[in-house]
Amino acid sequence: MxxxxxxxxxxxxxxxxxxxxxxxxxxxxxxxxxxxxxxxxxxxxxxxxxxxxxxxxxxxxxxxxxxxxxxxxxxxxxxxxxxxxxxxxxxxxxxxxxxxxxxxxxxxxxxxxxxxxxxxxxxxxxxxxxxxxxxxxxxxxxxxxxxxxxxxxxxxxxxxxxxxxxxxxxxxxxxxxxxxxxxxxxxxxxxxxxxxxxAEKGVTWATITAHGHAAHGSRPTPDNAVVRVARAVAALGDHRFPVVRTAALTRFLETFGAERGLAFTDESLDDDLDSLGFVSSLIGASTRNTISPTVLSAGGKTNVIPAEAFARLDIRVLPGEDDALRAELIEIVGEDIEIEWGREIRAIxxxxxxxxxxxxxxxxxxxxxxxxxxxxxxxxxxxxxxxxxxxxxxxxxxxxxxxxxxxxxxxxxxxxxxxxxxxxxxxxxxxxxxxxxx
CATH class of the missing domain: 3.40.630.10 (Zn peptidases)
Incomplete structure (x- = not known):
């Protein structure tokens, strides 16, 4: 041996x-x-x-x-x-x-x-x-x-x-x-x-809360907190953050582009990444900031419109993007939605x-x-x-x-x-x- x-x-x-x-x-x-x-x-x-x-x-x-x-x-x-x-x-x-x-x-x-x-x-x-x-x-x-x-x-x-x-x-x-x-x-x-x-993405947790007036379920209100937080969550689900070409991403795309004959332009990026097979999901997640709504909570009784509703968010942030992401989140959900920031581990x-x-x-x-x-x-x-x-x-x-x-x-x-x-x-x-x- x-x-x-x-x-x-x-x-x-x-x-x-x-x-x-x-x-x-x-x-x-x-x-x-x-x-x-x-x-x-x-x-x-x-x-x-x-x-x-x-x-x-x-x-x-x-x-x-x-x-x-x-x-x-x-x-x-x-x-x-x-x-x-x-x-x-x-x-x-x-x-x-x-x-x-x-x-x-x-x-x-x-x-x-x-x-x-x-x-x-x-x-x-x-x-x-x-x-x-x-x-x-x-x-x-x-x-x-x-x-x-x-x-x-x-x-x-x-x-x-x-x-x-x-x-x-x-x-x-x-x-x-x-x-x-x-x-x-x-x-x-x-x-x-x-x-x-x-490099590694940062991790931030946040809670968004919508406020309204409590009321009996038989009398719909125009400021239903459940509806408002649901709209905010749907807007987050529909939103696609822009590509950020970090130093690590740039080196990966340059190397694989040269080896595989791929352009990796902003327009072709998703399709080019898809051609890499199982690797695409890993690299794709590194191209943008992401926000995933993970918890929804509101009310406790079917015939009561609650005064507030909230959703918890798992946020993954690229290096140097913390301030930009916070501003973008406010723009997506609207200024009348309250945001409480929780756990934060900065990107490296x-x-x-x-x-x-x-x-x-x-x-x-x-x-x-x-x-x-x-x-x-x-x-x-x-x-x-x-x-x-x-x-x-x-x-x-x-x-x-x-x-x-x-x-x-x-x-x-x-x-x-x-x-x-x-x-x-x-x-x-x-x-x-x-x-x-x-």
Whole structure:
């Protein structure tokens, strides 16, 4: 057995062991349990076995994270944070054909909650951290290995807590690598692109409220709050925000346009994206701000016209678009609709031409000579947003070479979440190269 295959085997062993730890994050303290802490203790034991000094934090019972550091050879180089989260989203077992916490392998495919999101990367970086320590590997930069709790419900007790309460754990760090990216998508029959998330949309929640006069249902009123909020919601559903060509989107369109002969003009953008197959929905969501009405509520009695009605909105905002979106929302719903702004996590944007991307490309080229690393904007959120608050530029890159028809992004939060075992071996080899050379 070669050293490389031994590393791949150990990574797979750790991934499967972590999947078997039920660390479902329901968001409800009464039902979460201690899975995240058990997963963190497992990782801690593996790291301490080879000599790491590990910081274990548990701000609430069951919500544990761990952080450790491997010193590099160049003290002037900014440290690189390499992170994964140990929590997973809930499962409906009746929808699974294989046990969600069984970590079973069938026909070369690993099944289980966390196989993609993201115990795969946790197991990979755990194996690499151990190998570097065991073998005396000294990377150029300090490597900060972080395994976070609570990513799936906003990182309140994980990355956000650590950034707020123990930022010294990330001292000197300038960049970070985590989810969501690195997976391959087809360029043509023989070539693949590997997406790297250089930016992420922000998340804002808002409530819109319409006010009117309460009345008996038999006497319709001209200012019925239910009707007015329904009109506002319908207007939001019909509205299409303009395309914003962020730096990440521009780089993606330029690369794929050149490779596929697509123009990606504002007029042809939707049709050109549709030609990319399953990739179109991911990139399409990154082209515009979006508002999704998700909750409607009004009244409580059929024969009473309520005095107010409201709708809750999930808003995804492109970098630098916060003020413009707020103004546009007021224009869409009308000034007589009250808007209450709630949770807000700002978008982040890292340079799409940073030297780190050259390292990613070199590592990919070693395993896939025709593969190209392509920046894109992630229309969702990761723990990179919390690290960004202390000046750490985040990149989403978990390298996975998969068959052309395999939609890695579609596996996030899905029943029968799965990943080819060979993709995990590829991830281990590429990530090991990245961390040696970054």
């Amino acid at each position: 070669t050293a490389s295959s031994a590393l791949e085997d150990e990574a797979l062993e750790f991934i499967r062991a972590l999947i078997r730890i039920d660390s479902v994050n329901t968001g409800d303290p009464a039902t979460i349990g201690d899975g995240e802490t058990r997963a963190a203790r497992y990782v801690q034991a593996q790291l301490e076995e080879v000599g790491y000094d590990v910081t274990f934090v548990e701000p609430r019972p069951g919500r544990a994270s761990i952080v450790t550091r491997l010193a590099g050879s160049d003290p002037t180089a900014g440290a690189l944070v390499v992170h994964a989260h140990l929590d997973v989203v809930p499962v409906q077992e009746k929808d699974w054909t294989h046990p969600p916490f069984g970590a079973e392998i069938h026909d070369g495919v690993l099944y289980g909650r966390g196989a993609v999101d993201m115990k795969n990367y946790a197991g990979v970086i755990l194996a690499i951290a151990r190998a570097f320590r065991r073998d005396g590997v000294v990377p150029r930069r300090d490597l900060v290995f972080a395994f976070f709790a609570d990513e799936e419900t906003g990182g309140v007790w994980g990355a956000r807590w650590l950034v707020d309460k123990q930022p010294e754990l990330f001292a000197g760090a300038t960049e970070a690598i985590g989810e969501v990216g690195g997976f391959s998508i087809p360029i043509d029959d023989d070539r693949r692109a590997y997406l790297v998330a250089t 944007e890292s340079p799409p031409d940073a030297p780190l991307l050259d390292v990613l490309q070199a590592a990919i080229s070693r395993e896939d000579p025709d593969g190209i690393v392509v920046p894109y904007l992630l229309p969702a959120s990761t723990d990179n947003k919390h690290l960004a608050r202390i000046g750490i530029r985040g990149y989403g890159f978990v390298p996975l070479r998969v068959p052309a028809e395999f939609d890695v992004f579609g596996e996030f939060h899905a029943a029968d979440e799965r990943i080819p075992v060979q993709a995990l071996a590829f991830c281990t080899r590429v990530t090991e190269t990245i961390l040696r050379e970054a």
